[in-house]
Amino acid sequence: GAVxxxxxxxxxxxxxxxxxxxxxxxDFQATTMFWYRQFPKQxxxxxxxxxxxxxxxxxxxxxxxKFLINHASLTLSTLTVTSAxxxxxxxxxxxxxxxxxxGANVLTFGAGSRLTVL
Amino acid sequence: xxxxxxxxxxxxxxEGASLELRCNYSYGATPYLFWYVQSPGQGLQLLLxxxxxxxxxxxxKGFEAEFKRSQSSFxxxxxxxxxxxxxxxFCAVGPNYGGSQGNLIFGKGTKLSVKP
Numbered sequence: 001g002a003v004x005x006x007x008x009x010x011x012x013x014x015x016x017x018x019x020x021x022x023x024x025x026x027d028f029q030a031t032t033m034f035w036y037r038q039f040p041k042q043x044x045x046x047x048x049x050x051x052x053x054x055x056x057x058x059x060x061x062x063x064x065x066k067f068l069i070n071h072a073s074l075t076l077s078t079l080t081v082t083s084a085x086x087x088x089x090x091x092x093x094x095x096x097x098x099x100x101x102x103g104a105n106v107l108t109f110g111a112g113s114r115l116t117v118l
Numbered sequence: 119x120x121x122x123x124x125x126x127x128x129x130x131x132x133e134g135a136s137l138e139l140r141c142n143y144s145y146g147a148t149p150y151l152f153w154y155v156q157s158p159g160q161g162l163q164l165l166l167x168x169x170x171x172x173x174x175x176x177x178x179k180g181f182e183a184e185f186k187r188s189q190s191s192f193x194x195x196x197x198x199x200x201x202x203x204x205x206x207x208f209c210a211v212g213p214n215y216g217g218s219q220g221n222l223i224f225g226k227g228t229k230l231s232v233k234p
Contacts, residue, residue: 006161043208043224044162093161107222109154109161 002028002098006110013084014118021079021113023050023094029074030096034107035067038091047092050077084117091115120145122209124225131199132233139194139228141209149211151192152222153183156206165207168192179203204232 003026013019023033031052036044048069049057056069066088068080077096081088091114095107123142131137143149150169154162166177173185183194192209209225 004161009159041227043226044222045224046221049221091159095162106164106167109163111161112159114159 002096002108004094004096004108004110006094006113008113009111010114010116012116012118015085016083018080018082019084019115021081021092021094021115023077023079023096023110025075025096025098025108028096028098030077030098031074033071033077033094033096035069035077035079036093036095038093038112040091044093052077081115084115086117089115089117120211120223122211122223122225124207124209124228126228127226128229128231130231130233133201134198137194137196137199137203137230139207139209139230141192141194141225143190143192143209143211143223145190145211145223147213148187149213151183151185152210152212153177153181153192153194154208154210154224155179156208156227158205162208165194199230199232201232201234204230206230 005024007022033050035047037047038044046059047062050069050071052071058064071077091112093112095109097107121144125140152167153165156162165181166175168175168185176182181196185192206227206229208227210222212222
């Protein structure tokens with residue numbers, strides 16, 4: 001089945017630094033990937049849609065200059081949290097849809113990345 | 119407004135007992151419906167989905183869900199719970215058209231605890 005890999009699974013950084021999170025589709029190509037944020041004991045909130053070869057589409061209220069998304073290839077999207085602050089601490093999850101096969105319209109999620117900003 | 123409601127924040131059942139997790143949705147059209155499970159510190163795993171056809175859908179790990187249009191519900195069931203089923207369960211709805219499903223709307227989740 002489709003597999004989405006996320007790295008790192010956990011990261012701790014100092015306030016003011018930038019952190020990059022990678023999301024890879026391992027056995028399929030994904031022209032579109034999605035980034036979610038999950039606060040403790042809360043549901044997932046879609047942050048942005050990452051489009052291969054073009055600019056990401058951000059949801060309302062998400063700062064695009066804070067959360068930089070790059071989708072340079074059909075198997076890799078990156079989320080960079082710039083000048084991170086403690087309020088950016090959260091669980092970030094990516095997903096992708098394998099639109100080339102029978103799994104069309106079904107998302108596969110990565111295992112998530114726990115960001116802690118000190 | 120589009121929304122997903124999971125009325126139960128936390129449910130505790132005994133191992134071997136039956137389980138039903140409730141999900142109600144508000145959506146402008148016939149949606150795609152999903153149930154996901156999340157273990158602590160992990161991503162989401164798809165349990166089952168409903169797109170069309172038979173309103174009773176079977177998923178992995180012995181789970182099933184029934185789509186009831188008249189009640190706008192998509193409740194998840196399992197006849198006999200195992201200790202390994204303890205996790206957080208999310209119901210989600212998405213647009214019923216071809217293409218990407220990133221704009222899913224998730225419920226707030228139901229945490230399932232299993233007593234030995």
